[in-house]
Amino acid sequence: MSHPTGGEVAWRPDPLDVSIDIVGACNLACPACGHGNSPGANRSMGAMGLELFERILDKVEREAAPARPRIHLFNWGEPLLHPQAPEFIRRVKARGLCCRLSSNLVRPRDLRGVVAARPDWLRVSVSGFTQPVYGQTHRGGDVERVKENMRLLRSYMDELGAPIAVEVNYHVYRHNCGPEYTAMQAFARELGFHFEPIWSVAGSADKVLAWLEHGVPESDRPHVERLVHRPEESRDISNRYRHLLSPGECALRNSVLINSDGSVDLCCAVYDVPPVAESFLETTAEDLQAAKRRAPICERCMEQGLHLTYLYAGKAERDARGLAILAAEQVAGTHASVVTREETMSTTLPVERRQDSVEAARGGAKATEADELLPAGAGVERTARSVAGGLTAVRARYLDLMKRCILNLIYEDDDMLRKQSFSAAMRRDGQDWPAVAHSMIGQRRMDNVQACVEDVIRRGVPGDLIETGVWRGGTTILMRSILEAYGVSDRRVWVADSFAGLPEPDAEKYPHDAGDTFHTYPELAISVEKVQENFARYGLLDDQVRFLEGWFKDTLPTAPIERIAVARLDGDMYESTMDALQALYPKLSIGGYLIVDDYGAVPGCKEAVDGYRRAHAITEPIERADWTGVYWRRER
Known part of the structure; x- marks a missing residue:
């Protein structure tokens, strides 16, 4: 049973979530990502070696003890470009640690090997169902390849009995709702993957800060025009929630982000900002925190309230405003559930959703280093078995309907504790006491139960x-x-x-x-x-x-x-x-x-x-x- 909590900061980084960018480069040039909108940035674009990786893991475990850290093999780069990606996953799992990945899934080098290594969680980033729409915001990508690789992913998971939590992260813009949204949602459902819509962010904090201080250049205007929340409006919403954090406080600095060369980033929201430490291995946790607090960009970022944007401060207001904008442009209709109701069909392992909007928006640029990681003539594997569709899809739809009925997302009953009308966000998070529904645990915990039960059935x-x-x-x-x-x-x-x-x-x-x-x-x-x-x-x-x-x-x-x-x-x-x-x-x-x-x-x-x-x-x-x-x- 859950109990109501207050507060409007919807996400706070946990120091136990450690991001290690095993590849600094990417094969896309998405306009919401630094790889796409800051191509001249001075960042490490190479591939990490296993020896450095092992030493980093040793230090991460020592500093986290007795707690157990969770390892994210990505930050701004595309991890599945790494020729040894499966081995990186195996090294994490051999230590008994949780391993998570995020990919555009356009051109993975060894998808079957990745599945066989059994990461706990894999997020697939998309922004449309057809190429003319997807290609605007996942620049350089091929959505047909992505869909084919999603089918292969499902097939390999079934073949190898690998219970990976797969999340299809759909970035919502003004141009990609309606049929595009519902088609990708249905496709993810058919494969038994969790479908997670998010408002696309404008870009990294340093990029948005430059826009707010000096204006948006012509080269970035098409991207800004596609955003549901424009930078100025997003800032204004965030600033109404300044009271939620103490002056000078920024939870983003809790994040631990290690680049492919072993240097350390300030936080998960910045891209073209110098590392706070040249070597994670040679810097103590205390010195890292001290260096983060001295970072010059922090004062400017907090003055504009951007840190609150990346912490999802005022999420309910942001969601309501976003839906109102889409409705005004006559694209909301039946897909108003983009934010107010998470559409989930997870039939995979449960996992805490602790990733922020910046990570979710990352695509990446086509760089020389990325090309060098790819084998000559590499293409999408197209010969694996097709996904077992019919029965899997019917089963998934039945269980989805069960959850909707149990939570009464059908008729939307009131909150009897607060004596307030139905709130989709509160019901989703299990923070109300429904007057009629048969459960108060919310959709995410219900997904967790489904995933655990399905996993023990699959593994016997x-x-x-x-x-x-x-x-x-x-x-x-x-x-x-x-x-x-x-x-x-x-x-x-x-x-x-x-x-x-x-x-x-x-x-x-x-x-x-x-x-x-x-x-x-x-x-x-x-x-x-x-x-x-x-x-x-x-x-x-x-x-x-x-x-x-x-x-x-x-x-x-x-x-x-x-x-x-x-x-x-x-x-x-x-x-x-x-x-x-x-x-x-x-x-x-x-x-x-x-x-x-x-x-x-x-x-x-x-x-x-x-x-x-x-x-x-x-x-x-x-x-x-x-x-x-x-x-x-x-x-x-």
């Missing part, structure tokens, strides 16, 4: 599925629908709840629950009969669904569950979370998932999880599903 991880703390039953209904969609009849879904609300806190025994008020909310007390009725409404109340009624400390230790493949804990409190962990984690199969809903929202829940992990020497990295939900895969 033994065990049942369970949620502890089910409210109206929506998440367990989704679990049962996934088993139905895949024809799985040898697993059960366990629905564990008091069905009478939350217990009063026992502050003497569990001091972390002191002052907890969840037990005072009658809205959280949903009877077992009502939850069973909800299952029946979907036609999913059968022998594969078992109910455990009572306090967790009484029901879970003796529950007749042999093994668990996916366990999702949504008990809010320290006591409830610890009771569930102690009873269920020993039964979690190797390769299974432990999901926690309230880790980021309820301090007591987080303390229970962290304490249990310490006591049992659990070192698997915690991944985020969204602002509060986390998960990890048990490896031992």
Whole structure:
């Protein structure tokens, strides 16, 4: 169960997310990217060597300990140009670290090798479905090649059993909505990939700052005219949210970005700005932060409020304004869900969405160094097996409809806690208490559940599925629908709840629950009969669904569950979370998932999880599903 939070800074970089640009160059010249609009910049455009990479990873791990960093093999460059890209991925995975990639997917050198190396996450950047539209904003690219490579990607994932989280990142401009948007959305759905629309950014902070201070040159005007949010308007929105950050504070400086030559960038928003350190290996973390705070561009950037733009400050206002602009130009129509409703069809591994708009906009320039990385006569592989379409597409559409119904994105009920009308953004993020919907976890955490369950089915991880703390039953209904969609009849879904609300806190025994008020909310007390009725409404109340009624400390230790493949804990409190962990984690199969809903929202829940992990020497990295939900895969 999630609980409302305030604030309008929608994204903050996490120092544990380390970007290593294994290739500085790119094969495109996108106008929103420095490679396309600042071709004379003094940046490293070469390819990183494995020896330097290993030394960087050693230092990254030492400085992050005991936490586990997440490695992004990209910054401004195109990583799949590197002839050893699969080996870079394998080196990261061999250390037990999360590995993420972002690519234009126009000309990958060894796509099958990349899939075989099993990165955790791969983002594909697009901005149209047909070449005349796509080519304006992914300059130098070939969208037909991209689509063919997306089919190959799906085929290789199925062939190799590689559960990669694939996100199709659609950059929204004034010229590429309507049929272009819906066609790419449908194409991504058919392949079982997550479709993620974003407003395209104007460019790097240094480029936009120059525009604001000196005007937009003629060469950049066509790009600026295509933007939904023009630089001046975006700045004005950001400046209305200055109160969210202390003077001089910029969370962008938390990011760690290492160039292909081992130098370090100031932040993820700048392109044509000198590195703050010539060598990551020879600079301490403290010295890096000090150098970032001395960077001359920071004062000018913060004076204009650009740092707030790249942190998505005022996201709700920005989204509403963007949709109004598109509607005024008569291109919104049925695709108004571009921002207000994320269109997701993820059938791959879950992953925290922690990438900012600058990373998402990067395309890259055609440079000599990039060409040298390509083999003579390299072309798109076009002979792999075709994607298994029909059944996969029908299954995906069924599960997408299930999620929409469970979250009531169909009729859009009000927020009963705040007594406010429906907000798509709040529902997506699981920050409201729906009056009618059968779940309050939001779309991202629901996608996470689907992805975990589908992954254990694909890999044959033994065990049942369970949620502890089910409210109206929506998440367990989704679990049962996934088993139905895949024809799985040898697993059960366990629905564990008091069905009478939350217990009063026992502050003497569990001091972390002191002052907890969840037990005072009658809205959280949903009877077992009502939850069973909800299952029946979907036609999913059968022998594969078992109910455990009572306090967790009484029901879970003796529950007749042999093994668990996916366990999702949504008990809010320290006591409830610890009771569930102690009873269920020993039964979690190797390769299974432990999901926690309230880790980021309820301090007591987080303390229970962290304490249990310490006591049992659990070192698997915690991944985020969204602002509060986390998960990890048990490896031992």
